[in-house]
Amino acid sequence: MDKEIGITVKKNENFSEWYTQVCIKSELIDIRYNVQGFIVHRPWATKIIKNIFKIFERELEKTGHQPVIFPTVIPEENFEKEKEHVRGFKPEVFWITEAGEEKLDRRLALRPTSETAFYQMYSLWITSWRDLPLKLYQSVSVYRYEKVTRPFIRGREFLWIEAHNVFETHEEALKQVREDMENSRKVIWEQLGIPFLFFKRPKWDKFAGAVDTYAADTLLPDGRVLQISSTHDLGQNFSKAFEIVFIDREGRRKYAWQTCYGPGIWRIVAAIISIHGDDRGLVLPLNIAPIQIVIIPIIYKDSDKDKVMDKCNKILETLLEKNYRVHIDTRDKTPGWKFNDWELRGVPIRIEIGMKEVEKNIVTIFRRDLRKRMLIEDDKLIETIEFLEKDILNVLKNRAEKFLKENIITARNREEIIEGLNKGKIIRISFCGKEECAMDLKEKTNGGKIRGILLGKPEENFDEKCAWCGENAVNTVYVAKSY
């Protein structure tokens, strides 16, 4: 492969440079757009993103969510209504102040998140318990004035889904939080193969305006965790600010209970690139790959061309009939160049067809995940592809889960915490529960953060004392450096 085309650094040696090269060289994006933090999604990324949206939307609709499209702009007055929310988000808001030759009479925010757009309308739509539950979502861009930006990880414009739900009781809202976590598990883990830990965030690290925040962290190869999804118990904070009131089954006037859920589509793409990718580039599971199977004709003599192309076309037809996304690469390049190019882009399955395959009635199949070739008989094609569709995802899942598990350690004192953080570990500690201690830890470890209490399995405090400050421990938490 041409040096300038292929990835020139190893993922384990220089993750940051490897990541940038994969983003650019697999033609996912272009970062040369002339506004910082706003990137161009090229066709390869756009198709992957659309496939991920589709998987999430299907799962959300199964649990009773309906799609909406809300305005991109939010008037400043809406923002002001929930005090914590405005305090948290205002420093990050882009403001529209002019239109044509005119100065607007009030500022309009580019939505950084849409609570204050949705809930304005919810107060109009909800009057009775019969209107509940209300479960709506949208798949959109949001905008935040971030200082430091990085493709798919932190942008001034980024893509996500936001679901905004309303219930009669707090119990139902908490049940929704669990449903959201299950949605993340079903999509991000089961279908995209990205493992994560779901934490209840400490109270000083909540979503602005929430009662409690629950968030999924995955671990990137450089030892920093990345939040890829979060769901928030909003309690009645916003329903009181926006007057979302309903008449309950007993005829009483009540404030509604709310949740919001945000799978970070952009960050999930970042996790897929970083965790599944290897030194040759992207590695994609079939369910999101823009091209699932690429067919490469291998023609050494002009006289072989018709026979080889004929077989390629037959295979194409067979696979198209089964609804696979297939492509024959007929570009005027060598087979080796094409192999490298499609490996860089992460196409999960490659089929190579030359005279050997024509004469022996076989197909050469290369799987991107293991970089292994196999020869199969023509009539085993479909069953092999069906097997690979599952097996490739399983290989990616197992590899990713192994990496995450291997990098979770337990620490009992400051030295072990510092050593673990330096090695890029997620660290389990007994903790005093105090914000001052968390801030001290963060400062002295140059960024180590309390990610929260692990959800899913109850954990007892394994030490009586906080591993950082030595005071009485109240719970077990996880510490990590993060994006």
Next chain:
Amino acid sequence: MDKEIGITVKKNENFSEWYTQVCIKSELIDIRYNVQGFIVHRPWATKIIKNIFKIFERELEKTGHQPVIFPTVIPEENFEKEKEHVRGFKPEVFWITEAGEEKLDRRLALRPTSETAFYQMYSLWITSWRDLPLKLYQSVSVYRYEKVTRPFIRGREFLWIEAHNVFETHEEALKQVREDMENSRKVIWEQLGIPFLFFKRPKWDKFAGAVDTYAADTLLPDGRVLQISSTHDLGQNFSKAFEIVFIDREGRRKYAWQTCYGPGIWRIVAAIISIHGDDRGLVLPLNIAPIQIVIIPIIYKDSDKDKVMDKCNKILETLLEKNYRVHIDTRDKTPGWKFNDWELRGVPIRIEIGMKEVEKNIVTIFRRDLRKRMLIEDDKLIETIEFLEKDILNVLKNRAEKFLKENIITARNREEIIEGLNKGKIIRISFCGKEECAMDLKEKTNGGKIRGILLGKPEENFDEKCAWCGENAVNTVYVAKSY
């Protein structure tokens, strides 16, 4: 039907009020969002819109277009590059000038259209004839500071597709214009049943920056035409402004030839509402209906419930297996209320199941387009639905085409033009080709506009003199009032 729920005016008597009521009462949208011209798309509209996007995207990809997602913002300096373009769009631009507590060092436009975002990148991506043709599209919102707004017709935020293509020669660009027109025909006419006339716009009514503009007009029931799609021959205007240069097959440095195409998704929704709708509300073809078939259980006695529901569920299963979007309405309302509700929303097929249907092994089917019931035997269900899927679209197409054709007339003098415009007609005239004459006509007829030369069939001038000014005619054009 409750007065307050159903449509209270007739489409032919008060189109404007009828349109607003359909938009709101079928729960397509909410216009109470607190920023003018920015509307909330509720689930029913959102699903219709997503289905329309999907149909267009499929057709665009068949002709080699690839999807991208470009930034929502465009720096002011990009805008300034093409003189005509900036002159045309600047009065309509929303400007972002602040972020957080800071004043930005340059203004950022919310895209009113994305030529100046795309072509900035095209100058980086295109260097050789091997990079051409380049055919990219995005499905997005755009933003324009319009004074008067109307749902789906004119908004400050609206949804569309924009395709931006680049070619080696002007001939290829003109071929693309024809392909775009064919794309509109295949989708808007063949699949959505909206007929239109494709015009070459007069030079004073071109897209800002284009060499020539070709646009599709459909006729709304109030006698005003609505532009629903347009494609532009940009010549080398933008390639010169943005330095989109390639080395041609002979090694020469050349400016590229460009086109852009914009099917107006919002306006196509407006046309579907207005043209297919009737006094009871929306009428949707199956291919875009969020629910294609609604099943209404008709239960008079509790003892019948199990049998009726059992049959409803069996029909649901049978139709789901065939991938229809089906729903059983089990709400605690009368069948009559449900009939009206689903008719208002335009669900194309209703299945009514009561004890008669259970005992006689039949199904009662109601088609929304003709408002007719039919009884069929159970085992004819699928073939009947398959027939209706095609037939309903055909009925809608024929009805719409008849309306359009009946409202095109020929006029030979001022009186006939004025009379025709007052009757809401599209008027064919011999024309002098002069802008002054067009402006005079517009002023004196209170808004009659020259829509352009009809494409598709060559028309000879039927009179030697211009029907408006009496000078020598140079071509045959169409005049109409418009949105």
